Amino acid sequence: MTEAPRGHAGLILLLGSLTAIAPMSIDMYLPAFPALQATFATDAAAVQRTLSVFFIGLALGQLFYGPLSDRYGRRRPLLVGLALYTVASAGCALAGSIPQLMCWRGLQALGGCAGVVMARAVVRDVFGPREAARVLSSLMLVMGVAPILAPMVGGWVLAHAGWRALFGILVAFGAATWVAVARGLPDTPPAARATTLTVASVAAAFGRVARHARFRRFAGAGALAQCVLFAYIAGAPFLYMQVLGLSPTGFAAMFGLNSLGLIAASQINRGLLTRETARDVLSRALVLQILAAALFVVLARAVTPGLFRLAGPVWLVVLLLGFVLPNTTALALAPFDRDAGTASALLGSLQYGTSGLATLVVSAAFDGTLRPMAVAILLFVGGAWVLATRRIPAQPDL
Structure with missing residues (x-):
C-alpha cells in the first residue's frame, strides 16, 4: 500500500x-422520460429500456476494468473509460432514435463504470482499512446528494434547454473529470503490474478474490445491503404516492428526507471509526436495521396506514445504510x-447484478400491497x- 498524501x-x-x-x-435524465417518449413517438417501456441497458453495462463493464487496472495502474484504464463515457454522452445527445439512444447509453455505462471501480481501488491503494472506511463514508455524500440534486x-x-442538453452536461462533466484525472490522480502502482495480462491470469485473479473468505462474507453482505436500497427505490413511488397519497412534490420531499438521513449516517460513521472498528459499527447497524425492517413488515399489514407509522421505519432502514455500505466495502477490499x-x-458487479435481480423479483411479486417490498427488505437485511x-478464521480487527 502506498503512503497516503498529507x-x-x-x-x-x-x-x-x-x-x-x-x-x-441515472438520476439527472429521469425527468426527461416523457420528453423522450414524445420525441421518439414511443412508449414508456421503450424509454425505460434505456435505463436498463445502462444498469447492465454498469454491472458487466466493471469486470473489464478491474484486471486492467491491476496490470497497468489506475490512471490509464480510467482515462480510457472517461474518454469513452464522454464520447458516448455526446452520442446520446445526438441520438435520432430509441435504438440509437440505447446503444449510446450502453457505451456510456461501459465507460463510466471505470470511475466506480477506480474510486474504490484507489481508496484501497492509498488508505489503511479503517481510514478507507472513513473515506468511503465521505464518498457516500455523493450517493446521498445525487438523488436529491x-x-x-x-x-x-x-x-x-430540452433533454439533449442534459447529455451535454454529462459531456462537459466527463471531459472535466478526464482532465482532473490526467493532472491530479496519483497512479498507485499495483503489485501485479509486471504480470502478463491473459485470459488465464484474469481468471486466476478473479478466482483468488472469490475464494477469499473475508471477501465473500462482506461483499455478500454489501450486495444484500445494496438490494435493500434498490428495493426501496423501486417501491418508493407506490409507498408514498399511492398508499400514503402524497403528491409528486410530497414524494420528492420524503425521498429527499431519506437521502439526507443516509448522508447524516455516513458522516456519523466517519466519526465512529476513529474509536471503533468497522466490524463493530457494522454489526450494531445491521441489528438496528433488522428491527426497523421487522417493524415495517408489521405496519405494512395495517388496515389504515399512516404517514409517520410507515415512513418512520423506512427512513431508519435507509439511514442505517450509511453505516452498512461503506463498512462492508472497506472490509471486503x-x-x-x-x-x-x-x-x-467483482464487488461492484455483484452489487449491481444482485440489486437488479432483486428489483425484478420484488416487481414480479407485487400484489398491490406493501408486503412484498417490506418482506424483501427484511430478508435482505437478515441475510446481510x-x-x-x-465466523471466519481469526484476522486483525479493522
Whole structure:
C-alpha cells in the first residue's frame, strides 16, 4: 500500500467526482422520460429500456476494468473509460432514435463504470482499512446528494434547454473529470503490474478474490445491503404516492428526507471509526436495521396506514445504510493489495447484478400491497446480518 498524501481533500474530491458519474447519469435524465417518449413517438417501456441497458453495462463493464487496472495502474484504464463515457454522452445527445439512444447509453455505462471501480481501488491503494472506511463514508455524500440534486437540475435544464442538453452536461462533466484525472490522480502502482495480462491470469485473479473468505462474507453482505436500497427505490413511488397519497412534490420531499438521513449516517460513521472498528459499527447497524425492517413488515399489514407509522421505519432502514455500505466495502477490499482493482470490480458487479435481480423479483411479486417490498427488505437485511457476523478464521480487527 502506498503512503497516503498529507492532504487528502483534493484526492477525495476527485474520487467523489468519479463516484458521481453513475448517479448523475441515472438520476439527472429521469425527468426527461416523457420528453423522450414524445420525441421518439414511443412508449414508456421503450424509454425505460434505456435505463436498463445502462444498469447492465454498469454491472458487466466493471469486470473489464478491474484486471486492467491491476496490470497497468489506475490512471490509464480510467482515462480510457472517461474518454469513452464522454464520447458516448455526446452520442446520446445526438441520438435520432430509441435504438440509437440505447446503444449510446450502453457505451456510456461501459465507460463510466471505470470511475466506480477506480474510486474504490484507489481508496484501497492509498488508505489503511479503517481510514478507507472513513473515506468511503465521505464518498457516500455523493450517493446521498445525487438523488436529491440531480433530478432537480435535470428538471430545470429540461424546461429551459430540452433533454439533449442534459447529455451535454454529462459531456462537459466527463471531459472535466478526464482532465482532473490526467493532472491530479496519483497512479498507485499495483503489485501485479509486471504480470502478463491473459485470459488465464484474469481468471486466476478473479478466482483468488472469490475464494477469499473475508471477501465473500462482506461483499455478500454489501450486495444484500445494496438490494435493500434498490428495493426501496423501486417501491418508493407506490409507498408514498399511492398508499400514503402524497403528491409528486410530497414524494420528492420524503425521498429527499431519506437521502439526507443516509448522508447524516455516513458522516456519523466517519466519526465512529476513529474509536471503533468497522466490524463493530457494522454489526450494531445491521441489528438496528433488522428491527426497523421487522417493524415495517408489521405496519405494512395495517388496515389504515399512516404517514409517520410507515415512513418512520423506512427512513431508519435507509439511514442505517450509511453505516452498512461503506463498512462492508472497506472490509471486503481490505485483504487485497495485489488484486485490489479486480476485487473492486467483482464487488461492484455483484452489487449491481444482485440489486437488479432483486428489483425484478420484488416487481414480479407485487400484489398491490406493501408486503412484498417490506418482506424483501427484511430478508435482505437478515441475510446481510448473517453474512457479516459469520465466523471466519481469526484476522486483525479493522
